Amino acid sequence: MPATQKTLRTALLTAVGLFCTVIMIFPLYWVIASSLKNTVELFRTPPTLFPMQIDWTPYIANFIQNQDMLHYMGNSLQIALGTMLLSLVLAAPIAYALARLPIRGKNVFLFIFLVAQMFPSIMLALPLFVMFTRIGLVNSQLAVILAVTTRTLPFAALILRPFFLTLPRELEDAAFIDGCTLWSAFYRIILPLSRPGMLTVAALTFLMGWSDFLFPLTLISDDTKRPLTLGLYKFISEYGSRWNDLMAVSVVAAIPIILVFIFAQKYITSGLVAGAVKE
Structure with missing residues (x-):
């Protein structure tokens, strides 16, 4: 050329x-x-x-004079962190088992995880509401964390499994020779080497928990326990919308998302690429 x-x-x-x-x-x-x-x-x-x-009036009014939005952000942070931790704790062993253990019907589990991601959240909201009502978890942040995890867990397992497949089996064989059990080899050898993949899942599940709207709307009625996604609706009424306040709070709500991508961008990229190398 x-x-x-x-x-x-x-x-x-x-x-x-x-x-x-x-x-x-x-x-x-x-x-x-x-x-x-x-x-x-x-x-x-x-x-x-x-x-x-x-x-600067909308920022002063909503974050200095009235600190309700800061309280909502605190609730969102708890839900996001809880979702992230629970997803990592459950998804890592599941993904490792699907990657390493000779499980019968392994492809069936993978298919179920894929199909589970296709269902819209609205289909899960009502059954989860009924179940949590019967066990007394409605109107709690724990209920929202568990509900959001039903969406993040299949995603996290599917992200981590191909990443575990890229790690050579010789690492575990050497650990077994040194006297490690399967669990100790997993926690001492595999997890430290899987940091990019774990950080990828941590960042993405945190963002899912931070931005979820439907499950808090369904499961929380106490205003003091609502996350920021529901707090934004204070500015929208049947008589109009307070666009200044809505935009100002939206800008502040986007800051954690931007920070996560700035600091975790390298790990997200390397984690996704590493997980796509081997299937």
């Missing part, structure tokens, strides 16, 4: 990539810009691309 043609192609692909990036980032920018506009400017026609006068 001639150098001129190659340069033109590179420039064209770069322009297309930049255009797609702008299209994807623009909604996030619009949320941030709208949170800094006053009510008059927010409904101005035509809309302004940049805030003419920055207004």
Whole structure:
């Protein structure tokens, strides 16, 4: 390929990539810009691309004067961390067993995990509500953690299994020779070597727990126990929406998600790639 043609192609692909990036980032920018506009400017026609006068009132009102949103964020953090820990504790042994042990019907279990991810959460909400009502777990964060884990567990197991398959069996054989049992070899040898995969699952399940809306809506009625996803609905009523407050809280709610991706990006990428090498 001639150098001129190659340069033109590179420039064209770069322009297309930049255009797609702008299209994807623009909604996030619009949320941030709208949170800094006053009510008059927010409904101005035509809309302004940049805030003419920055207004910090929504942030001050919702996070300093009234700290309800901080309480909701604390509840969301507990649910997200609980979902992450429970998913890791359950998914790691399941994935390891499916990767290493000679289990009959192993493909059936994998098929069930795949099918379980296809069911919408709304199909699980009512049965879980009935079950948790009978055992007295309704209106608790534990109920939400267990409910969200029903969605994250199949996903986590399917992510970790191919990653365990990439580890050589000789590592466990050497551990058995040194006197390790299957469980001690798993916890002492396999898990430390599986850190990228574990961090990948930890980050993704944390985000699933942080952003879930349906299960908290179904299982929690006490306002003091609601997560931020439900707290946002305080700004939406039948008479209108308080867009300034809604946008400001949405910006703050997105910060943990952005931080997780910034600090775990390397592990997420390497974990997903490593898990895709061998099946």
